[in-house]
Amino acid sequence: MTRENPLFPAKSLDLRQIVYEKIKEAIVEGIIKPGEKLSEVELANSMAVSRTPVREAIRQLAKTGLVTLTPRKGAFVTLPTLEDASALYELRANLEMFAVSLIAMAPPMEELAKFREIFESMDNDTSPGEYLVQDRNFHNFLYRASGNRFLSGVLLDILDMINLYRPYSLAEHNYLKALSEGHIAVIDALLDKDGERAKREMKEHIDMTRTGVEAYLQNNPAKDLS
CATH class of the missing domain: 1.20.120.530 (GntR ligand-binding domain-like)
Structure with a gap:
């Protein structure tokens, strides 16, 4: 059975939470791999949203430990150690x-x-x-x-x-x-x-x-x- 990609366009009034949940699911399901850089532009285009909710979602995910923010390089899916x-x-x-x-x-x-x-x-x-x-x-x-x-x-x-x-x-x-x-x-x-x-x-x-x-x-x- 083909697994549905969670990064389909988001359509909800509670856009920030929806975007957060979609990116989190993509990370946990391995669609976005550990060590992979998170592009605000690409994620926003995938979900048909502006970059603002994507940026907020990435910051929120960094607080959970799923995302690592690296100065001058960007945001990456955390590599387990x-x-x-x-x-x-x-x-x-x-x-x-x-x-x-x-x-x-x-x-x-x-x-x-x-x-x-x-x-x-x-x-x-x-x-x-x-x-x-x-x-x-x-x-x-x-x-x-x-x-x-x-x-x-x-x-x-x-x-x-x-x-x-x-x-x-x-x-x-x-x-x-x-x-x-x-x-x-x-x-x-x-x-x-x-x-x-x-x-x-x-x-x-x-x-x-x-x-x-x-x-x-x-x-x-x-x-x-x-």
């Missing part, structure tokens, strides 16, 4: 372990069962794009299901950076089945209302993802944009 990946995944692991410990006290059985069916159907022949969509959906669901709005808020704040790194987790090894089984192990622990087991399974799953990201970045170090 090994150091940043390690720090981000350590934070993510601890936050998501806390989230599943909260969910285990009153797990939403029906929703968890649906995700279990989805991941049970996946193997190493599954499209990486399909896996990444469901992976994002599952973890976003966990953030909301935690019931702690402050925890959810922190996770959502770093979600864009997490999504930027996600494709790298699949770049080095074909282990979609193992990653899917990691999700299932977390789900089974939650269905059993076993918070400690859910935390262990979540840590193991994120550590596996982190290993894939770090392996890719070690073999493909970021270039200095300064």
Whole structure:
């Protein structure tokens, strides 16, 4: 199935937010690649808008970490680094372990069962794009299901950076089945209302993802944009 390019012309009263969301989606989906320079003119032409909302969107994206502003050179999609990946995944692991410990006290059985069916159907022949969509959906669901709005808020704040790194987790090894089984192990622990087991399974799953990201970045170090 052909993926729709988010950079089609924007038509909305809330133009600034629409332009921001379109550029962010293009970055997270890999349509605009890490290290690629963001041209205000080209982006404005693609979306049939003026350069002003594009400029504002780029500044807003720089605050999230998705874009790097380099003096006298311009704006670039942030190149993930090994150091940043390690720090981000350590934070993510601890936050998501806390989230599943909260969910285990009153797990939403029906929703968890649906995700279990989805991941049970996946193997190493599954499209990486399909896996990444469901992976994002599952973890976003966990953030909301935690019931702690402050925890959810922190996770959502770093979600864009997490999504930027996600494709790298699949770049080095074909282990979609193992990653899917990691999700299932977390789900089974939650269905059993076993918070400690859910935390262990979540840590193991994120550590596996982190290993894939770090392996890719070690073999493909970021270039200095300064």
